Amino acid sequence: MGSRGSGRISDYPGSSSSRQSGGTGSSHEDAPQDRCAKAFTARLEDVEQSAYHRAHGTTPPIGTQLEVVQHKRLVAETTGGEGIGNLPTSFNYLASCMKDGWRYIGAVRSVASGPPAATISVDFAATPPK
Amino acid sequence: MNSTESIPLLVGEIFVDFTMTGPGKENKLRLGGIAHAARGFWALDAPFSAAVILPSYLEDIARKYLRAIGCTDFYVLGHVRGAPNVTVIHDPTEVADQEYDTLLREEKVVELSGIDLSTKAYKDILIFPGSYDLTKVCETLPVTALLHLDVAYDLDDPGILATLPQEVRTILISTSSPLFRSIAEGSLQGLTKAFEACARATLILRENRGGARMVVDANSGTETLPAQLGSTVNSVGVGDVFAAAYVANSKHGCVEAGWRATYAAAAYSQTTYPDLFKTYVQRDMRLTVADMQQLGGVFLPWEKRRQYPLYLAAPDFSYADRQAIDRAIASLTYHNFIVRRPVVENGELPPGSNQAALQGIYQADYDLLRQCALVFAVPTGRDPGTLVEVGIAIEARIPVVVYDPVRENTNTMVMAGAQHYSADLDSCLNAVFRILSGAEPQ
Numbered sequence A: 001m002g003s004r005g006s007g008r009i010s011d012y013p014g015s016s017s018s019r020q021s022g023g024t025g026s027s028h029e030d031a032p033q034d035r036c037a038k039a040f041t042a043r044l045e046d047v048e049q050s051a052y053h054r055a056h057g058t059t060p061p062i063g064t065q066l067e068v069v070q071h072k073r074l075v076a077e078t079t080g081g082e083g084i085g086n087l088p089t090s091f092n093y094l095a096s097c098m099k100d101g102w103r104y105i106g107a108v109r110s111v112a113s114g115p116p117a118a119t120i121s122v123d124f125a126a127t128p129p130k
Numbered sequence B: 001m002n003s004t005e006s007i008p009l010l011v012g013e014i015f016v017d018f019t020m021t022g023p024g025k026e027n028k029l030r031l032g033g034i035a036h037a038a039r040g041f042w043a044l045d046a047p048f049s050a051a052v053i054l055p056s057y058l059e060d061i062a063r064k065y066l067r068a069i070g071c072t073d074f075y076v077l078g079h080v081r082g083a084p085n086v087t088v089i090h091d092p093t094e095v096a097d098q099e100y101d102t103l104l105r106e107e108k109v110v111e112l113s114g115i116d117l118s119t120k121a122y123k124d125i126l127i128f129p130g131s132y133d134l135t136k137v138c139e140t141l142p143v144t145a146l147l148h149l150d151v152a153y154d155l156d157d158p159g160i161l162a163t164l165p166q167e168v169r170t171i172l173i174s175t176s177s178p179l180f181r182s183i184a185e186g187s188l189q190g191l192t193k194a195f196e197a198c199a200r201a202t203l204i205l206r207e208n209r210g211g212a213r214m215v216v217d218a219n220s221g222t223e224t225l226p227a228q229l230g231s232t233v234n235s236v237g238v239g240d241v242f243a244a245a246y247v248a249n250s251k252h253g254c255v256e257a258g259w260r261a262t263y264a265a266a267a268y269s270q271t272t273y274p275d276l277f278k279t280y281v282q283r284d285m286r287l288t289v290a291d292m293q294q295l296g297g298v299f300l301p302w303e304k305r306r307q308y309p310l311y312l313a314a315p316d317f318s319y320a321d322r323q324a325i326d327r328a329i330a331s332l333t334y335h336n337f338i339v340r341r342p343v344v345e346n347g348e349l350p351p352g353s354n355q356a357a358l359q360g361i362y363q364a365d366y367d368l369l370r371q372c373a374l375v376f377a378v379p380t381g382r383d384p385g386t387l388v389e390v391g392i393a394i395e396a397r398i399p400v401v402v403y404d405p406v407r408e409n410t411n412t413m414v415m416a417g418a419q420h421y422s423a424d425l426d427s428c429l430n431a432v433f434r435i436l437s438g439a440e441p442q
Helices: A051-056 A093-099 B034-043 B056-068 B134-139 B158-163 B178-183 B188-194 B238-252 B254-270 B274-284 B289-295 B303-307 B323-334 B342-346 B355-370 B384-395 B412-417 B425-437
Strands: A040-043 A065-071 A073-078 A083-086 A103-112 A119-127 B009-019 B028-033 B048-054 B071-081 B086-089 B100-102 B109-112 B124-127 B146-150 B167-174 B202-206 B212-215 B222-225 B310-313 B374-377 B400-403 B420-422
Touching: A051 A083, A065 A083, A065 A093, A065 A119, A073 A119, A073 B289, A093 A103, A093 B274, B009 B034, B009 B056, B028 B034, B028 B056, B034 B048, B034 B056, B034 B238, B034 B254, B034 B274, B048 B056, B056 B071, B124 B134, B124 B238, B134 B158, B146 B238, B158 B167, B167 B178, B167 B238, B178 B188, B188 B202, B188 B212, B202 B238, B202 B254, B212 B254, B222 B254, B238 B254, B254 B274, B254 B289, B310 B323, B310 B355, B310 B384, B323 B425, B342 B355, B355 B384, B374 B384, B374 B425, B384 B400, B384 B412, B400 B412, B400 B425, B420 B425
Parallel strands: B009 B048, B009 B086, B009 B124, B048 B071, B124 B146, B146 B167, B167 B202, B310 B374, B374 B400, B400 B420
Antiparallel strands: A040 A119, A065 A073, A065 A103, A073 A083, A103 A119, B009 B028, B071 B109, B086 B100, B202 B212, B212 B222
């Protein structure tokens, strides 16, 4: 037919290659990768309402070690157990990944005191279940 | 108990969905129509049966495909003549209208086969209306079944639902639906009124990136179901998966079914790889309803969006390169936001205008910006006026979303000062919903 990805229906269970003639994947989607396994950067929410900010009156230093935990919302927490801000709800899928045993360990990448508000950017890497 | 009694029957047309992409990119072809909902049942390990209407050339393909994803019994309710049932999709992410184009749709005729399923023991039937006679099809189905109807498309008269021989248990519709936009006065209240003849049915309004609302019965309150926004890969069929997941989980009650449907729909939007989709859905089943409710999400009802005027900071001039600007306006207005356009509202000054004229426009634009809930900036060509407006908004603590399609403003003050900066309109649109989800109306 000339165009790739339109030769046949091929998105059957067990078909994972986007290079099949039917185009199992989409042009917007690279080779399949479980979202749980992806490292990510996030800009935290509610930083000024966090336990860390309330206790110290400031943001944590760059490089502070962190882990994602669920306390109702998903929270970036220091190794000392202080939350520094909530993850945006677009990362809610991590909650089910964590139920599966995935862990997300990272560090503070950058901070700003504002205005308009204190912000923290964080990097996290995914650790698969043991 | 008959083996078919506990599994749902899926009724509707089968299409081929063909998503066209740009040069050098792989186009996407897969079965559409009720195949989307079928994938939803499969991902939940919920067996189903299907009664389909399709062109005869698709019969073997559809039978084989649906069998592979858990279809127990496959019935052909009718055939499509005169058209291939191919839908061409131009925008799979629905940042604006998806622009479906169904080939030869004006030549299309449906001939029902006359098959009678009325003696089958199906308890729940999920129906997607199409180019067929809904009443005639329902007359061939078991009269004791409960109907769950997704009426987003191909239903012109809501009153017809009350005349069907079965009890209508669930009505699902979307804010993308032409029916919603034409009959419901653009509101949940209008929608409830339009379907008042089916007042015992649970009414679910899916509101795209703004979540969903569910009216369990006309006398009870409204359940809110926040959206789980991620990066959209393909939103085609997401509503159908919502419907399937809702029906598959309805034995757990409406509230749990609604929440699980929201998560399944989000997963379907984030991958077109079937195994990955199923992995996501199965994993999300580990979350309790309380987990999901506590995690929250984005909730911005259709009507409420009108209370958050957006200021368009952009070189919105008649002579400018308007491609990105027009795309942003189309996207925001499609999602029911009011876009305040200072250049249009306050005027476009000719080059060389005097200081008094400039001052007047500056003040009017400034006042307009201060009235808005959010500044949506499209600083194409590094337009200086746009960048100043971004700065004013940051200082005024008005949230700023910057859509920079060719990344020509990768400047510290722009990228760090804005709440969100991206070259991707889908990402910027999500940011608008996310920011305004927790905001107070203007």
